[in-house]
Amino acid sequence: YLIVKDGIVKRYNDAKKEWGYGKLIPLTTFLDTNEGYLEQDIASFGAEIFSGTAVQVQEKVTFISNPPNNVFTWKILHFSNLEDKFYYSDDFLVEDRYWxxxxxxxxxxxxxxxxxxxxxxxxxxxxxxxxxxxxxxxNLRLKNQRSSNHAQIYSAAWYPTRSDYGVGVNTIISLAEFNDASKGYSVNDSIIFEAEMVKVSVTNIVPI
Incomplete structure (x- = not known):
């Protein structure tokens, strides 16, 4: 016998009525009478089925574009006095998650x-x-405080459940451009970052 164990629960419904293998055994092996799969041009197939408990619910993921309250502004004072370390804003809520x-x-x-x-x-x-x-x-921005010519980058990613995972860029603006007082990115030793959440996912548990 050739025994194949899947071990993964499969769900059959109107949309998916069959499961199986496209390549169960090489045809040359199957046709070789010395292998024993064919006898007098007859082959036998069998399946042992284990019925599990029916799943009553499932996760439904919805992608929401431009959700409410999706713009967060972070103003940082006394920029020149900041140390060589990471600084973090307050948390802000967009849909089901804080950022x-x-x-x-x-x-x-x-x-x-x-x-x-x-x-x-x-x-x-x-x-x-x-x-x-x-x-x-x-959309991540370093705001120009004298015009609408903001430094901006777009970032998109799946964020895991842990809270130490960050996505962004090492260079939203060069120091040479940032330090140019005529550019307007630093005014009175303050800078302004802005995050515009343009799309987020929301997961709900729904009945099947």
């Missing part, structure tokens, strides 16, 4: 001592929300 911004004023990675970085971090979920991975798409 926050973070950056090191001295730079990170390949932008170290050359550029200003910015990262978005997913935090915990609000009470009664389904705590699972979350899709977050965001």
């Amino acid at each position: 926050r911004l973070g950056f090191n004023p001295k730079g990170t990675g390949d932008g170290r001592s050359q550029a200003i970085p910015i990262f978005l971090y997913a935090q915990g979920h609000k009470p009664n929300a389904v705590a699972t991975n979350t899709w977050g798409a965001v």
